[in-house]
Every structure is written in structure tokens, then in C-alpha cells.
Amino acid sequence: MKLKVENIIVKIGSRDVLKNVTFEVKEGELVALLGPNGSGKSTMLRTIFGVLRPVKGVVMLDGREIESVEAAAKSFGYLPQDTPLTNLRVLDVVLLGRTPYMSGLRRPDREDYRVARRALKEVGLKDFETRSLSELSGGERQKVMLARVFAQQPKIMLLDEPTAHLDISAQIEIMEIIRRKVDEGKAAIVAIHDINLASSFATQILMIKDGKIAYAGRAEEVITEENIRDVFDADVIVRRYGRGVYIVPKLKPIGGKKRVHVICGGGSGQKILYALAEAGFRVSAGVLNALDSDWEVATELGEIVDEPPFSQVSNSAHEKNLEMVRESDAVILANLSVGWGNFRNLLAAKRAAELGKLIVIDETPFNQRNFAGEEAEEIYREALKRAAVVTKAEEEVINAIRKLLGR
């Protein structure tokens, strides 16, 4: 099975809504259409279904154009954007999906009931048959509409924002249901606004801008900071996890060229480092043992002073750490545990305190995370006393820096 969209131009009024769009979809593919409002996603779906006719180009399924709405409804399962509100019973709604297969008086027969009930089972609403559509939740209602699409036994599903207005669990459930159907040898083209949802589920992403396909490919190929800026005019940070990618918003930078050094270890600095980097600061960290979880984050985000795993802070590393403290505009002492190995990091913090640029994250009482005896206790107390800002929670760190830097 192959859907071919070839060079289509679609006009609404006098405006070209789609301009020379070409792409192909085969079975087993879940294609996500990403693009800002008004970029032509819905128009694309409506044109493929045949509600709109292209002024140029063709839409072909298995080498043939589909002529009538009746025929299209057998091959395409089109789900419009707005979910209806009616008092029809759930089963009656799903049975409507059998309309293209009914002739004459259009009364559902045994086969129609069987297919409709199976569709309801596939979306997990087996026991909802006699409920009225209007009394269901938004997520349930959307699942009923998906069951209606399934009852049409389409080759390709054309879904217009099936997850809009739904809570996160319903969004995931809906996408899972769609993916399961696609895995049975169908295909789906899904217009969607949630980039993360799209990159988690789609086998292919088409990014649409002004009625043209701007970028096409697998999520990790097309979801890049540059592409998203180009298509959506939005600044985001793209992160990778496993085989996938996800985006987070980039906050308006307040950092400028300011530099912040973080004294951390054992995971106490991760969130702080990310928060600082997102806020636009240049970051450094030290002294850290290689392969420590903070070390991994710090190597990704900025400069670092490190030591091999499980070894003590050496003289040279300590010197380098002190140098970074000197060069930074602010130094953060994270909520780290102190042992004989990283005892010298406390000395570096004390130095920062003397320079008037230390921020202490004092979350866990120090005696609970001190394994270096009385001496460490005393240095910490000293650092705390002379620190510029002390905060109880690491979430407060950006505010603390604002306070310190006088913004």
C-alpha cells in the first residue's frame, strides 16, 4: 500500500494554502505533521481525503486517484479536529464508521456490529456501548472517535490533532492506540502540535511552513534547534535521550557573558548546572571525579576541573579550581557530601566566600553529609557565615544569582 502526494497546490479563496507538496507514505508508517497554526496541516489532511481538490497535482493511493467521498471513506479514516458533542450512544457513533459499507436503506448488519464492537475493544471502551457520547470525558470521547475511524477499516488514517485538549495520560494512550493500529499494517498521518509527542511516536516527521514541507525525516534528523526556530519561530533546547529527542523551552537569557562556577559532586550539581545553562550563563564545575553524574553534565555544558575516579583532589586540581573561582562572577556551593577525598572543595568555597561571591545551597543539614570530621564542619560554618547568599533550595539558585549580581 502506498500513498503518493505529488506536487499538489491547494487554493482556499485566492490564497495558496499548499504549495507544491510532495511526499509518500507506506504501511507501517506513522507520519507526524508539525507546523504552526495556519501552516496547512489540516488542509493537507482534507486534501488527501478529498474534501478539498488540488488545483494542481494529484493524490494517489496505490496508483489510483480516489474520485468520490464514499470511496475515500473506505480507504481513509479521516478524523476532523473538533470532537462532536451529541447524545448518540457510543455504539451508534462507532457504527457510523460502517456507513461507507452499507447500501440501500443503510441499516447495520451483523458484520457491521461485529466490526464496530471490535473497534471499541481496540480503544479499550468495550463496556461503553450504551453510554451517551456527551457524558464521556474528553479523552474517552476522542477514543470513541478513533473507534469510528477503525470501524471504517481504512488503509490510512488521517488524524487532525487527535490529542488536542487532552491530559497527558490520555495523549499517550491515544498515541499508543494509533501506533498499535499502524503496526497492524496500516499507516497514519497525524497533525499534531506537541513536538515531544510527535518525536516519541512518529516514524517520520514532516515539518510544514507556509504550505510547504520545510524539513522531512526521522525525529532525530529534523528536530533541531535551527529547524524549530525556522518553522515555529521559537527558541528551544533539543536534548537527546536513548534513540529519541525532546525539546525544552529556552528561557530568555539573563546570564549574558557572566560566568558561574559550581562546586558540586555526586549529583548535587546536575539541576543547578542545567538551570544555569538554560538561563544563559557560562558554567564551570569542579573539582569532580570523572564519571561522577555531575561530571557527565558538566562536560556537556561547560568547563571542568576533574580527577580520575575515586582519587583525592590533587594540588594541581585544587589550584585550578581556585583559579576558576577567581575568574567567576559567582560561585555556588551545592548541597554536596564532603569526605576526605573532596575536602579541599570546601576550601575553595571558603575562598569564594572571602571574595564575596559565594552562594550556598544549604538543603540538608551539614552534619548529615559531612564525613570529614570537625575540621570540615568548621570551614563550612565559616563559609556559610561569610556567604553572599544562602538558600535552602536549589530551585532558588537563579534568584540567588540575580540577588548577588544585583539584577
Added chain:
Amino acid sequence: MKITTVISILLIFNLVAILLSLGAGSSGYDHIFKIISGSADDNVRTIVFEFRLPAMLLAMIVGASLSASGCAMQALFRNPLAEPYILGVASGASVGAALAVTLKIGEIHTRIAFAFFFALFTAYLVYLIGTSSRFRDQTYAILLAGVAIASFFSGVTSILIYFSSQSMHEVVFWIMGSFSNPAWEKVYISLPIAIAGIAYLLITSWNLNALLLGDEHAVAVGLNVERYRKSLIAVVALLTSATVAVSGVIGFVGIIVPHTMRLLVGEEHQKLLPSTILLSTAFMPLIGLISRISTSGNLPVGAITAMLGGPFFLYLLLRRSV
């Protein structure tokens, strides 16, 4: 409730309505049995066959046409308050009838013809304006065009009534609706249209379900919405125009009856439409009966249905708010 139960109860209800319509009155119920056994005198025969039977049939035709049309309009407009007169046929027919009376042209048949064609013309006008390409939501535009044209035509009717001072009573009474004589001719005129129109609605009732989902969803399941809407409006225009022409403006039936049945059998039109029709064929003759026996003359039927319609609307309103 199971649909077979509902239908059975409605059939019994119909039987009772028939007996009451034919029997109630001065001569008592035994004359029905006399007619069946062939022992009734001519006087009784005349009353039953010339007056009561055609009036009852007319009431059934009018009830069935209006309630089935109402049902269809409520699905088409996806609005529980939609009614058959939304297309402006009531005001159109009124202008036609008032014109015939004012100009003193012809007798009862001319009036019926005038009312019928004016009603059809109005519906066509409303459709034409409503589906002009400048409107994006045509269903909505038809609704508004109907309101606009109806209010214009009721103004025209008022002026016509004003100028027809002599026969004013006649026009006003016509507008208020009745099943009075000559009833047989009215039956002959409206019955074929009613049968054809209602049959069309029953045959295509599956499509009405699809319309409830909204135009885009209806298209998505393979319904040619534009074509179906066109024929639906044409059929409803014919049905209601024929009804108004023979009985005057009888309001609210198209809302009360479908809604009552909706509460009992739900939205699905394979059940809703037949049961609505059956309820109206019992309901309307009973209203006719009330009109006939309540006073020495005939109380206007439209006035009685309107008086029932008001409280019913309030009931719907209160039911919704809880």
C-alpha cells in the same frame, strides 16, 4: 426503554386517539360499533365520514409531517430548538393566505394554493440566501436567513390583515390553525406529499445520525453532506408547506413530540423518527379533539399547541440546567 415496547404503547395510544376522535361528542361511542355493524343511520354516518374521520386524518398527517420535519431539522442544525418553520414557510404561507383573502380571489382552494406556493417560495429564498458562498457556516446562515425573512413576512402579513378589515377575522383564524372543513380535499392534497416526504426521511434516517456528528465527521464517514442537506431541506420545505397550506400555522408540534421521544428512546434516528411519527399521529388528533369539544365552535389548534409548547420549553430548560 426497549423500542418494541415503546412502539407497542404508541400503537395502543393511537388506537385510543382514533376511538376518541371518532366517538367523543354528543352521539356517544356506540355509533362507532353501529357503523362497523352497518346499523348506523345516515345522520351518524355523515357526522363520522364527512366531519370527524377527515379531520382526524388531517390531524394525523399534519402531526406526522411536522414532527418528522422537526426531527430532521434538529439533526441538520444540531440544535434542539430547531423546528420545521425555521425555513420561513409559516410566515410565507401566511402572506399567501392573507393575500388571497385580501384580494378576495377565489375560494378555499385558491387560498390553499397561494399558501402552499408562497411557503415553498419562502423556503427557497431562505435556502438561496443561506447558502450563498460568502458564508462559511452555511447551516448557521440558513438559520439566520430564516429568522430575517420570517420577520419581514410577518410584517407584510400584519399589513395585509390591517387592510383586509372586513375579512380580518378569517385571516387571523386561518393563521391560528385548524382542522376544519372541507377536510377531505385537504387530506387529498396533503396525504401524497406527506407519504412521500416522510418515506424519504425514514429511508435516509441513517444519514441524520451522521449529521449529528457535525458536517466534517459526516463527510468523513462518506456522506455527501452538501447533496443530502439540499434534498433534506427540499423535502422538509415540501412537507411543511403542504401542512401549513391545509391547516394553518400549528406550532411547537415539531419540537414537543421529537423531544418527548428523545427522552424515551434516545437520539438514534432509526428509533427516534418512527416513534416520533407514531406519537404525533396520536397527539395531534387529541389536540383536534380538544379544539372540537371544548367550545361550541372550534378553538384554534395552533393556540392550543402553543399553550402546551410554552410550559414544555420551560421543562426542557429546567431539565438542562440541573
